[in-house]
Amino acid sequence: MIYEIKNECLQVQIADKGAELWSIQDASGAEYLWQGDVSYWKDRSPMLFPYVGRLTQGKYMYNKQVYEMTIHGFASSSVFSVAKQEADSITFFLGDSETTKEAYPFAFGLSVTYSLADNKLLVNYDVENKNDTTMYFGIGGHPGFCVPMEDGLDYSDYCMEFGEVTEAFRVGMSDDCYVNGQDVPFALEDGVRLPFAHNMFDDDAIILRDMARSVTLFAPKGKKALHMEYKDMPYLGIWHMPKTDAPYVCIEPWSSIPSRKDMIAELETQADLVSLESDAVYHSGWQLEVILER
Numbered sequence: 001m002i003y004e005i006k007n008e009c010l011q012v013q014i015a016d017k018g019a020e021l022w023s024i025q026d027a028s029g030a031e032y033l034w035q036g037d038v039s040y041w042k043d044r045s046p047m048l049f050p051y052v053g054r055l056t057q058g059k060y061m062y063n064k065q066v067y068e069m070t071i072h073g074f075a076s077s078s079v080f081s082v083a084k085q086e087a088d089s090i091t092f093f094l095g096d097s098e099t100t101k102e103a104y105p106f107a108f109g110l111s112v113t114y115s116l117a118d119n120k121l122l123v124n125y126d127v128e129n130k131n132d133t134t135m136y137f138g139i140g141g142h143p144g145f146c147v148p149m150e151d152g153l154d155y156s157d158y159c160m161e162f163g164e165v166t167e168a169f170r171v172g173m174s175d176d177c178y179v180n181g182q183d184v185p186f187a188l189e190d191g192v193r194l195p196f197a198h199n200m201f202d203d204d205a206i207i208l209r210d211m212a213r214s215v216t217l218f219a220p221k222g223k224k225a226l227h228m229e230y231k232d233m234p235y236l237g238i239w240h241m242p243k244t245d246a247p248y249v250c251i252e253p254w255s256s257i258p259s260r261k262d263m264i265a266e267l268e269t270q271a272d273l274v275s276l277e278s279d280a281v282y283h284s285g286w287q288l289e290v291i292l293e294r
Contacts, residue, residue, distance in 0.1 A: 007088045009119040010290060018076040019092035019112040021045035021143055024121060026290055032226060034144030034248035040241050041248070044144060047112065049075035049127075050104050050137035052235075053258025054177055060265040062105060062136070069103045072142070075110065089115035096130070106135045119292075124285035129276040136267040137274050138256030140233065141286055144240075144248045145217060147196070149224045155247065157221060158196040160238070163214035163229075165191035171207040171235070171257055178261040183209070194238075198245050205239035207257060215251065218294060225291040228253070232284035234272075253286045 001016045013023040022044060024033040036044050051060070051073045059068050070077075078100075080092035091113040096106065107130035115122045129135040147158050162168075172182030186208055188194055200206070213233070218225035230236065230253035237252035256272040259265040267273060276282050 003082065003085065003090055005086075005088050005090050005114060005116055007116045007118070010116050010121060012114060012116065012121055014090060014092070014114055016080050016082065016092065018047050018078065019080045019094070020047060020076065021114070024288070024290070026119075026292065030149075030224075032145055032149065032290060034146055034250075040244055040246040041144065043076075043142070046072060046076035046142045048072045048138065048140040048142055048252075048254070049110060049125075050106075050108075050139070052138035052140050052254045052256050056178060056259045056262060056264055060259070060267060062267045065105075066264070067103055067105065073138075074100060074103055080112070083111065089113065104137075106137075107131050108135065108137075120287055120289045122285065122287045124283070127274075127276065127282040129278055129280050129282075132278050134278065135276045136270070137276070138254065138272075139274065139282075139284065140235075140237075140252060140254035140256075142237075142250055142252045143288075144250045145226055147217070147247055147249050148219065148222075149226075150219070150222045153219050153222055155245070156195075156197055157219040158217065158249075159220070160194045160196070160249075160251070161216045161218070162188065162192045162194075162212035163216075164212045166210055166212050168208050168211040171209055173204065173207065173258075174261045175203075176261075177204055177258065179258055180261045186211075196249070198240075199243075201240050201242050204242050205237045205252075207254075208236045208238070209234060209257075211236055216291075217249065217251065218291075223293050225294050227289040227291060228286060229289075230286040233286065255284060 109128035111126040170186040233253035235254040240246040
């Protein structure tokens with residue numbers, strides 16, 4: 001089922017399957033969220049939980065037992081319930097079940113809240129650990145945005161500009177998309193800008209760490225822009241389907257990164273995972289501002 005929230009600036013739709021963003025439109029009806037196309041990428045904005053990225057051999061270990069889980073975890077294929085809805089906000093909830101425990105042996109509560117404030121969409125994640133022991137997980141977003149956003153512009157007219165100069169690193173990845181431990185400095189124009197070209201994704205996603213915690217997507221000769229902030233997320237994925245001319249870009253705030261190459265992950269020792277104490281609640285998220293006139 002598709003749910004809607006709106007205010008005077010934005011109209012947003014979200015599906016209960018995966019609590020996935022389905023549409024982001026401004027007051028004129030212009031669409032900013034990628035609408036899915038099987039020839040490029042069928043999804044729009046999958047929810048990543050309780051793992052981000054691929055697990056080596058699709059497996060991990062916890063407490064000396066082996067579990068299997070698909071890429072990005074099971075949240076994106078799970079149907080969430082609606083815990084609360086108002087005109088400009090909605091909260092979806094997913095709890096553990098016998099099915100989730102086959103892949104992830106923890107009792108949890110995952111709430112995803114979408115709310116509007118003028119021309120901003122706020123996305124908040126709350127994860128509750130309902131176990132007597134520490135719970136380990138990764139969480140993040142995978143929203144795709146239409147590029148170009150305006151008529152008369154090309155993909156190559158666009159860029160991403162980070163909010164400040166930092167010494168960002170690109171996480172080293174193997175050809176089959178596993179962490180290889182060979183991180184390298186990631187150069188940006190003037191220390192902040194990443195110009196777009198379709199071939200920038202020929203080696204798959206660009207995954208950054210130590211980057212600025214905000215970024216703006218725009219074309220210098222255009223008017224519209226999208227500004228994203230992700231202050232609690234230490235990693236950022238940037239992607240479209242490799243070796244295509246796909247008319248979108250995914251800007252993905254992540255709490256953690258995929259498994260190491262040729263290593264079955266052990267949740268207790270994967271340092272980048274969130275470690276949440278018993279009965280504690282983890283809060284994070286991101287926000288998106290739709291800018292009509294830069």
